[in-house]
Amino acid sequence: MLYLQITANTGPAECCLAVAKALQLFNKEATKAGVTARIIEQVDGPHAGSLRSALLELTTDKNEDAVQHLAQAWEGSLLWICNSPYRLGHKRKNWFLGCKVFQPGSTMPESEIRYEATRASGPGGQHVNKTDSAIRATHIATGISVKVQTERSQHANKRLAAQLLSSKLEELHAAKERDSKAERRMQHHDTERGNARRIFVGMAFKEQKA
Structure with a gap:
């Protein structure tokens, strides 16, 4: 199992649209x-x-290598080349987003986490609970938080949120070791412009092959 996050970082609305398109693909x-x-x-x-x-949990009941291979094919900087659908006539056509892979985190002491039950949000229908089963978990020392609403029970969401929070903290510590000047939030890593791993073109989000 792996976690993969697709993020617009601090980019404009066009980058957010690119995240949604990337998620579909x-x-x-x-x-x-x-x-x-x-x-x-x-x-x-x-x-x-x-x-x-969007943060995804990747699992398989087949070959575990498939998860690793898929994640590696997306991890890094992504580029969407397209005229802005929101700002007609805007000169900029290059929109960057990023993908980051997280390993499952280890268990963290309950005393280090603050939990809050909230109402699940998102599209209607059977996939969203109507009760306060979503859980927001916050690491007290750093303020890093996650919200999980995947499962139907608070207990299951609480367990998943704790693991995910631990994973983000471990990645944060690793990032600081790699670069002591890095002071970035785990949810929004900087995207490396000009060195895109994959390039997509147009509103159809078609991949541009090398």
């Missing part, structure tokens, strides 16, 4: 690879149908 590739991708945390973008970020 990722789900297609995951299905083809036999990998189950569950959204366990998401932040909506400024326009309907856009996302600031």
Whole structure:
């Protein structure tokens, strides 16, 4: 199992739309690879149908290498080349987003986490609970928080939120070791412009092959 986050970082609305488009394509590739991708945390973008970020849990009941291979195919900086659908005539056409892979975190002492039950949000229908079963977990010392609403019970969401929070903290510590000047939030890593791992073109979000 791995976690993968697709994020617009601090980019404009166009980058948020790119996240939503990337998520749709990722789900297609995951299905083809036999990998189950569950959204366990998401932040909506400024326009309907856009996302600031989406955090996925990747699992499979087949070859575990499929998860690793799929994640590696997406990790890094992504570039969407398209005229802005929100600002007609805008000169900028290059919109960057990023993908980051997280390993499952280890168990963290309950005393270090503050839990809050909230109402699940998102599209209507059977996939969203109507009760306060969503859980927001905050690491007291750092203020880093996650919101999980995947499961139908508070207990299950609480367990998943604790593991996810631990994973983000471990990645934060690793990032600081790699670069002592890095003071970035785990949910929104800086995207490396000009060195895109994959490039997509147009509103159809078609991949540009090398």
